[in-house]
Amino acid sequence: MPLLKCNNLGITIGNTTVCQNMSLQMNAGESWVVLGKNGSGKTTLIHTLAGLRSADNGEIFLRDKLLHDYSRQHISQQVGVLFQSDEETFPSTVLESTLIGRHPYLGWMQWESATDIELAEQALNKMRLLEFKSRDIHTLSGGERRRTRIACLLTQNPDIALLDEPSNHLDIQHQIETLTILKKQFQNKLLFLSAHDINLANRFCTHALLLLGDGKYISGEINEVITTQNLETLYGIRINKINQHDQDFFFPA
Numbered sequence: 001m002p003l004l005k006c007n008n009l010g011i012t013i014g015n016t017t018v019c020q021n022m023s024l025q026m027n028a029g030e031s032w033v034v035l036g037k038n039g040s041g042k043t044t045l046i047h048t049l050a051g052l053r054s055a056d057n058g059e060i061f062l063r064d065k066l067l068h069d070y071s072r073q074h075i076s077q078q079v080g081v082l083f084q085s086d087e088e089t090f091p092s093t094v095l096e097s098t099l100i101g102r103h104p105y106l107g108w109m110q111w112e113s114a115t116d117i118e119l120a121e122q123a124l125n126k127m128r129l130l131e132f133k134s135r136d137i138h139t140l141s142g143g144e145r146r147r148t149r150i151a152c153l154l155t156q157n158p159d160i161a162l163l164d165e166p167s168n169h170l171d172i173q174h175q176i177e178t179l180t181i182l183k184k185q186f187q188n189k190l191l192f193l194s195a196h197d198i199n200l201a202n203r204f205c206t207h208a209l210l211l212l213g214d215g216k217y218i219s220g221e222i223n224e225v226i227t228t229q230n231l232e233t234l235y236g237i238r239i240n241k242i243n244q245h246d247q248d249f250f251f252p253a
Contacts, residue, residue, distance in 0.1 A: 009058035020215030031191035033201035036211035042194040076104035080158035101155030123154035163193035
C-alpha cells in the first residue's frame with residue numbers, strides 16, 4: 001500500500017497550471033524530489049499534498065483513505081511539513097520551538113512529557129544545536145533557525161515528510177549533513193522535497209518529479225527522469241553531464 005497517492009490531480013494558482021491529471025504513487029522507502037522553474041508551483045504542490053489547500057480536482061490518499069477523511073490531528077501525526085520560510089512570531093527558546101513537533105500527540109491542555117523533551121533534545125543533538133537549546137530563537141542565524149525547524153520535524157517523526165527546499169539558508173557542509181540525516185531518518189518512510197540543486201537531488205533521492213509548466217510533468221525513478229534531455233526541456237537551457245565516481249553531475253552548458 002502506498003503511503004501517499006494522488007489520482008488525476010489538478011492544481012492551479014493564479015494563472016499558473018501546476019499539474020493536470022497527475023497520478024503518483026509514493027511508497028515507504030522512497031525519497032522524491034520535485035524540480036521546476038521558479039513559480040512552477042512546487043510549494044503549492046507540497047501544500048496541496050499536505051491538505052493545507054484544496055486541489056481543483058482529483059484525489060489524494062493517505063494510505064488507503066482519502067486525505068480529507070482524516071482529522072487534522074491524525075494528518076499532523078502522519079505528515080510533517082517544512083515550509084520554505086517560517087519566521088518566529090513569539091519569543092521562544094530553541095528547545096521550545098523544537099517541542100512544537102510533539103504537539104500533534106498531545107491532548108487538550110496537556111504539557112510535554114520528559115519523553116517529549118528527550119526526543120527534542122536528541123533531534124537538536126543530531127542537528128548540532130543542543131548547546132543552543134536555551135537560546136532565544138531570534139538570536140540564531142538563518143541557517144541555525146532552518147536547522148531548528150528540521151529538528152522540530154525530526155521530533156515530530158511522521159511517516160511522511162513534505163519539505164520545501166530543506167537546504168535553504170544552509171552552507172554546503174550543513175546541506176550534506178542535513179540531507180544525510182533526513183535520508184536516514186526516513187529510510188523506511190517517505191521523503192518528498194523540493195529543490196533547486198539538481199546534483200544534491202540526484203545524490204540523495206530515489207525518484208523525481210519534474211513540473212514542466214502548463215500542467216505537464218514527468219515522474220519516475222531518478223535515473224530515468226534526471227536526464228540531459230529532460231532537464232533541458234525543464235529549464236530551457238543547454239545542460240552538460242559528466243560522470244565521476246559512478247555519479248552523474250549536471251551543469252549549464
